[in-house]
Amino acid sequence: MLLQQLRDYSERLELPPPMYLKTPITWLIELDVNGNFRGFVATEGKGGKKDRGKEYLAPHVARSSGVRAKLLADTGEYVLGIAREKSRPERVEECHRAFVDLVRTCAKETNEPSVAAVLRFLESADLKALQLPGDFDPGDVLTFRVDGVMPIDLPSVKNFWASFATGQPDDQSASKPMQCLICGELRPAVKRLPIKIKRIPGGQTSGMAIISANVPAFESYGLEASLIAPTCQDCGERFSKAANELIENEQTHITIGPIVYLFWTKQEHTFSFATLLSSPEPGEVKALMSSAFGGKETAAQLDTMPFYATAFSASGGRVAVREWLDTTVEEAKRNLARYFALQRIVERDGTEGKPLGLYALASSTVRDASKELPPNVPKALLHVALKGGPLPMWLLFQAVKRNRAEQGITRPRAALIKMVLRSQQDSDPMEETMIELDTSNRNPAYLCGRLLALLEAVQRAAIPGANTTITDRFFGTASSAPASVFGRLLRGAQAHLGKLRREKPGTHEALQRKLEEVQAGLTTFPKTLTLEEQGLFSLGYYHQRAADRAAAIAYKQSQQKETA
Amino acid sequence: MTDHPPVEVKVWGDFACFTRPEMKAERVSYPVMTPSAARGLLEAIFWKPEIHWQIRQIEVLKPIQYISIMRNEVNRKASIQSAQQWAKSGGGYFADEDRAQRHTLALYDVAYIIRADVVLAAHATDDVAKYRDQFRRRVTRGQCYHRPYLGCREFAASFSDPDGAERPIDLTCDLGPMLFDLDYTPDRSGRGTPHFFSARLDCGILRIPPEEYRRRMSDATATTS
Numbered sequence: 001m002l003l004q005q006l007r008d009y010s011e012r013l014e015l016p017p018p019m020y021l022k023t024p025i026t027w028l029i030e031l032d033v034n035g036n037f038r039g040f041v042a043t044e045g046k047g048g049k050k051d052r053g054k055e056y057l058a059p060h061v062a063r064s065s066g067v068r069a070k071l072l073a074d075t076g077e078y079v080l081g082i083a084r085e086k087s088r089p090e091r092v093e094e095c096h097r098a099f100v101d102l103v104r105t106c107a108k109e110t111n112e113p114s115v116a117a118v119l120r121f122l123e124s125a126d127l128k129a130l131q132l133p134g135d136f137d138p139g140d141v142l143t144f145r146v147d148g149v150m151p152i153d154l155p156s157v158k159n160f161w162a163s164f165a166t167g168q169p170d171d172q173s174a175s176k177p178m179q180c181l182i183c184g185e186l187r188p189a190v191k192r193l194p195i196k197i198k199r200i201p202g203g204q205t206s207g208m209a210i211i212s213a214n215v216p217a218f219e220s221y222g223l224e225a226s227l228i229a230p231t232c233q234d235c236g237e238r239f240s241k242a243a244n245e246l247i248e249n250e251q252t253h254i255t256i257g258p259i260v261y262l263f264w265t266k267q268e269h270t271f272s273f274a275t276l277l278s279s280p281e282p283g284e285v286k287a288l289m290s291s292a293f294g295g296k297e298t299a300a301q302l303d304t305m306p307f308y309a310t311a312f313s314a315s316g317g318r319v320a321v322r323e324w325l326d327t328t329v330e331e332a333k334r335n336l337a338r339y340f341a342l343q344r345i346v347e348r349d350g351t352e353g354k355p356l357g358l359y360a361l362a363s364s365t366v367r368d369a370s371k372e373l374p375p376n377v378p379k380a381l382l383h384v385a386l387k388g389g390p391l392p393m394w395l396l397f398q399a400v401k402r403n404r405a406e407q408g409i410t411r412p413r414a415a416l417i418k419m420v421l422r423s424q425q426d427s428d429p430m431e432e433t434m435i436e437l438d439t440s441n442r443n444p445a446y447l448c449g450r451l452l453a454l455l456e457a458v459q460r461a462a463i464p465g466a467n468t469t470i471t472d473r474f475f476g477t478a479s480s481a482p483a484s485v486f487g488r489l490l491r492g493a494q495a496h497l498g499k500l501r502r503e504k505p506g507t508h509e510a511l512q513r514k515l516e517e518v519q520a521g522l523t524t525f526p527k528t529l530t531l532e533e534q535g536l537f538s539l540g541y542y543h544q545r546a547a548d549r550a551a552a553i554a555y556k557q558s559q560q561k562e563t564a
Numbered sequence: 565m566t567d568h569p570p571v572e573v574k575v576w577g578d579f580a581c582f583t584r585p586e587m588k589a590e591r592v593s594y595p596v597m598t599p600s601a602a603r604g605l606l607e608a609i610f611w612k613p614e615i616h617w618q619i620r621q622i623e624v625l626k627p628i629q630y631i632s633i634m635r636n637e638v639n640r641k642a643s644i645q646s647a648q649q650w651a652k653s654g655g656g657y658f659a660d661e662d663r664a665q666r667h668t669l670a671l672y673d674v675a676y677i678i679r680a681d682v683v684l685a686a687h688a689t690d691d692v693a694k695y696r697d698q699f700r701r702r703v704t705r706g707q708c709y710h711r712p713y714l715g716c717r718e719f720a721a722s723f724s725d726p727d728g729a730e731r732p733i734d735l736t737c738d739l740g741p742m743l744f745d746l747d748y749t750p751d752r753s754g755r756g757t758p759h760f761f762s763a764r765l766d767c768g769i770l771r772i773p774p775e776e777y778r779r780r781m782s783d784a785t786a787t788t789s
Contacts, residue, residue: 001584001594001595001739001740002587002592003586004740004741178757178758179741179757179758179759179760181585181586181741181743181758181760182586182741184741184760184762210586210587211586211587211589212589213588213589214589215639215640215664216639216640216641217637217638217639217640217641217664218588218589219641220585220588220756221746221748221754221755221756221757221758222753222754222755222756223755223756223758228585228588229584229585229586229587229588229758230758231586313667315590315665315666315667316664318589318590319590320590320666320667321587321590321592321667321669322632322667322669323630323632323669324592324630324669376632379632
């Protein structure tokens, strides 16, 4: 499943050579072919503390507390035996010895003159007396350049490292052959996965493992660490590298709150789900919708290519898989088109609405999305966007709760409420309902929402520049228990209407007509509104405000035309 | 054994988690019940030293749906020594002080029909039909030795005879390598080697290749001889 698909995906990538990883290297030690020291070269402009140098593909091993050298490229402690302030000198000595031994083995096996030069340098030069650059830190990673050649780039060195790092006979990390649960072959299983997965929000910067049993309760059948799920070296390295690649690429991931979502397809495909979800362009969305609901021609170009999506979050030092979707590009596209159709709603000024990104929708349910966005909110949205089905009702509850707290409604939240309500119905998603003001809708909750918007308009017209409007004070109550406030609000509005009649008879006329139209549909005010009705109330309010603003703009423009 | 119809039982529950070994710290479920989970379920209903269970197929009756939940689980394993110590000198285990928040990607609203064979152990003297009938009676009466569960103890399973109207879902796909069962070392250390088979859902039916059981049988005879 997930790991197999990631492993398969890695076949399409240009992966670094086995046991090589992108590593920032701060310094190059320049040598000549005889191993004479020429000097240090900084790989990049020293851009302060954050700058750890240019990234190179360099030999890698998973290291924890033990001493394990990386071939030819490692920290100052390993390469030169220079201790950091806090390091124990004996240990650094040991590190350095391990490093030199490794270079010696490599020189012997590969017969590369440049490696031999490095070895000669390490053995003969007085490393303690080297003239170090001023801003040198023993924690920085160094490697060698011999007469313009980087030994770590040599094919023979790469081959040596591939077989050495994976096949050390005394290596604790390999066990007796077990059936690999990814490829199914009988191979030595790794005890700890060689590559970790990085850049998962909230996780450790050094990376985390998917397969791990780091406390006794996670172990099974007397097997420890990664052996609970036997994985061969090659599969383990491949799926981890593929996951890292997906997380790095803009086209294949989105990060929302504590979760990172990854998308990929079985074969090469140009369609980017990630960009459409995170920052949808109106043109792209339109094209998607017309191709998905366009009619017959879509059936011909049925895209049955498998499409995968997964969601990772951090849980301590481990990766938690929050979601796994396995569908086809065709189906995902159709659901995505439905998702965009569902969220169509007018802008606040009544113009046609732009598609909303996943983050905007999700963050409309909370006060501060950077701090308190629950992971389930974007997840539920994403699930519907790719797999279809109804949005959960608790999303509506969250949105309505937010409305009450803010005493008002924003466009993303209006869109979200509409999505929840519409997604419950199994109708044609392209059907044009609830996008803008619907004067034929006789639902009392919807009408109450409209009425509140109109009463607010009356107040605004009568007292321009009022600090606090009736919406600011009564939205919450009006949207949940209309009967308890609307009587009072209507009485209050009479005074404003009277004032308007005297001062702005035109406005009064127009508002009075609208008020009558809405009230005509309302025989009584409902005592309480259910959750769905509260959603409808908000939409009624939002639609009415948008329509009013649109009318005001149109009126202003026609006035300007007349004067011009 | 295959000339007799298999015994069958319908099981269902609100939640299920047939944990994938590769993702067991932060649990992720297989999409379908595994043969070892089915075996455990049958053993909860009926088991004797004279028999063991051989699963033929698992029919998936409801669409596969995932649900993501967070739970508190403990970090340590129970140890017999410390429990014996507590019995003597008091003390105990406080789960509250030893918790880890762990995520589970479980299945919800599941139902399966398990079809399986009873296989006699070498020392059994009675006819296999006896055990089959016992099992069928127990299922009809709803008897069990302990409450059967769907992958995790927390996810209790209900069971009954199938009523004949059940139809597997219309889904055909490869499920990749799936845990078949564990081969335990004969030294009683509890150490096991997981064994995987290549699982495939064929019109909603997961068929367990019988050769997997034959392999185990031959392994077992090899180790005992």
